[in-house]
Amino acid sequence: MDFGFSDEEKLFAESLRQFARTKLKPEYRKWDAGTPYPREKLRELASMGVTALRVPEAYGGVDASYVMTGIASEELARGDYNVTLFLQLGAMCANIIAKHGSEGVRREWLPTIASGERLLALGLTEPGAGSDAAAIKTRALREGDYYVLQGEKASITFAGSADACIVFARTSESERGARGISALLVPLDIPGVSRQVYPSAGEKLTRRGSLIFDGARVPADHLLGAEGGGFAQALSGFDYNRALIALASLGAAQESLEETIEHAKQRTTFGRPLAEREGVSFQIAEHLTLVASARLLAYQCLALCDRGQRHSKEGAMAKWLGPKVAVEAIHACIILHGWMGYSDEMPFVQRLRDVIGLEIGDGTPEIMKGIIARETFGRNFMIYK
Ligand SMILES: Cc1cc2nc3c(=O)[nH]c(=O)nc-3n(C[C@H](O)[C@H](O)[C@H](O)COP(=O)(O)OP(=O)(O)OC[C@H]3O[C@@H](n4cnc5c(N)ncnc54)[C@H](O)[C@@H]3O)c2cc1C
Structure with missing residues (x-):
C-alpha cells in the first residue's frame, strides 16, 4: 500500500x-x-x-x-x-x-x-424526481433525424451559462423506470430551450437553475450510446464524482482550519494566545483528524477507479463523510474567529453555504447511506425500491 x-x-x-x-x-x-x-x-x-x-x-x-x-x-x-x-x-x-x-x-x-x-451541464433531476432519478418524465421521442425534447430539468448546475447539457430523457413510451432512459447531448442555443436561474443560498457562481425544453429538436446523432442506456452512464460517473465532491469540500475545510490555526496563534484572550487553550487547540486537532480520514477515503475511491475496480461503496462513503466533516470544521472556524468569523469579509460563511449545496447535489446523505447499505446487505434490502 x-x-x-x-x-x-x-x-x-x-x-x-x-x-x-x-x-x-x-x-x-x-x-x-x-x-x-x-x-x-x-x-x-x-x-x-x-x-x-x-x-x-x-x-x-x-x-x-x-x-x-x-x-x-x-x-x-x-x-x-x-x-x-x-x-x-x-x-x-x-x-x-x-x-x-x-x-x-x-x-x-x-x-x-x-x-x-x-x-457543459448534466441534466438528470426534475421538479418531481431527484433521489428517485429513474422516475424522470422528460421525453425525447424520435421524429425522423431528430429527437423532440419535452420537459423540465431542475436544479442544474450551470443552467444559466452552459453551452450544452447532457440531458437524460425517456426515449421509449413503453419502457418504465431506468430502462427507458437515454442520454442526449443538447446544444442549448437551439429553438425550444429556455433557462431559469434560481436565487440560491450558495454556489452562486454556478448559476444553478432549470432548463425547460418545449419541442426542442435535437439531431439524432447527438444520442450518447444506445437508446435505453442513459441511466447506467449517469450512475457510473456519479461514483467517482462523489470523491471529487468530498475532496473539494475537504480542501475548503483544510484551508479554513489552516487560517484558523494562524488566527489562534495571533489572537490573545485573558493574556494568552487562543492556541494555548486546549478548548481551542483540541477542537482544531479533532477537525484536522476527521478531515485527514475523510480525505484518505476519497483518494481510496479514486485509486480504485483508476485500477478499474468497483468503487460505488467508497464513493458513497466519501460523499457522505467529506461534506459533513467539512461543514462541521468550517462551522468551528467561524466560532473560533468570533465576530470576525461571522463577517462576509471572511470566507467562512460563504464556504459553509457553498459546501452545504453539495451535501445535497449528486445525492443526499440518506441516498449515500442507502448505497453503502445496498453494497453491504445486497440488493434485496435496498432503501430505494
Ligand atoms: C447545489 C446543487 C447542485 C445540483 N446540481 C445538479 C446538476 O447539475 N444536475 C442534476 O441533475 N441535479 C443537480 N442537483 C439536484 C440533486 O441531485 C438533487 O437535489 C438530489 O438528488 C436530491 O433530490 P431532491 O432535491 O429531489 O430531493 P428528494 O429526492 O425529494 O429528497 C428529499 C429528502 O428526502 C430524503 N429521501 C429521499 N428518498 C429517501 C429514501 N428512500 N429514504 C430516506 N430518505 C430519503 C432525501 O435524502 C432528502 O433529504 C443539484 C442540487 C444541488 C443542491
Whole structure:
C-alpha cells in the first residue's frame, strides 16, 4: 500500500495550490453575487490543465488519472470551492461523450471542453424526481433525424451559462423506470430551450437553475450510446464524482482550519494566545483528524477507479463523510474567529453555504447511506425500491 503522491502529482498539487491562493481566493467573494463567470476566467483555468483532465489525448486533453483529478478538486477548492464545479462537470461530461458519443460529436465537443471554450451541464433531476432519478418524465421521442425534447430539468448546475447539457430523457413510451432512459447531448442555443436561474443560498457562481425544453429538436446523432442506456452512464460517473465532491469540500475545510490555526496563534484572550487553550487547540486537532480520514477515503475511491475496480461503496462513503466533516470544521472556524468569523469579509460563511449545496447535489446523505447499505446487505434490502 502506498499513501504518497508521485513527484508529478506533488508538482501538480503545488502549482494548483499556488494558483488557487493567488488567483482564485482574492476573487472568491466577488462571485458570490451570482454575476456570470467570465469566459476568459474559464480559459485561464483551462490553461492550468483543469478542464482537460478527463478528455482523451486524441481530442486535445491530457487523459489524467482520477487521483490527479481529485488533487485538482482539493487544491482549487482552497481558493474557490465553486470553481471545482467546472472540473466536475467537465470530467463527467467528457467521460460520457468520450465513451458513448459518435465520432462527429466527440470531434466537435471534446476539444472545446478541454480548451475551456465550451461549458457543459448534466441534466438528470426534475421538479418531481431527484433521489428517485429513474422516475424522470422528460421525453425525447424520435421524429425522423431528430429527437423532440419535452420537459423540465431542475436544479442544474450551470443552467444559466452552459453551452450544452447532457440531458437524460425517456426515449421509449413503453419502457418504465431506468430502462427507458437515454442520454442526449443538447446544444442549448437551439429553438425550444429556455433557462431559469434560481436565487440560491450558495454556489452562486454556478448559476444553478432549470432548463425547460418545449419541442426542442435535437439531431439524432447527438444520442450518447444506445437508446435505453442513459441511466447506467449517469450512475457510473456519479461514483467517482462523489470523491471529487468530498475532496473539494475537504480542501475548503483544510484551508479554513489552516487560517484558523494562524488566527489562534495571533489572537490573545485573558493574556494568552487562543492556541494555548486546549478548548481551542483540541477542537482544531479533532477537525484536522476527521478531515485527514475523510480525505484518505476519497483518494481510496479514486485509486480504485483508476485500477478499474468497483468503487460505488467508497464513493458513497466519501460523499457522505467529506461534506459533513467539512461543514462541521468550517462551522468551528467561524466560532473560533468570533465576530470576525461571522463577517462576509471572511470566507467562512460563504464556504459553509457553498459546501452545504453539495451535501445535497449528486445525492443526499440518506441516498449515500442507502448505497453503502445496498453494497453491504445486497440488493434485496435496498432503501430505494
Ligand atoms: C447545489 C446543487 C447542485 C445540483 N446540481 C445538479 C446538476 O447539475 N444536475 C442534476 O441533475 N441535479 C443537480 N442537483 C439536484 C440533486 O441531485 C438533487 O437535489 C438530489 O438528488 C436530491 O433530490 P431532491 O432535491 O429531489 O430531493 P428528494 O429526492 O425529494 O429528497 C428529499 C429528502 O428526502 C430524503 N429521501 C429521499 N428518498 C429517501 C429514501 N428512500 N429514504 C430516506 N430518505 C430519503 C432525501 O435524502 C432528502 O433529504 C443539484 C442540487 C444541488 C443542491
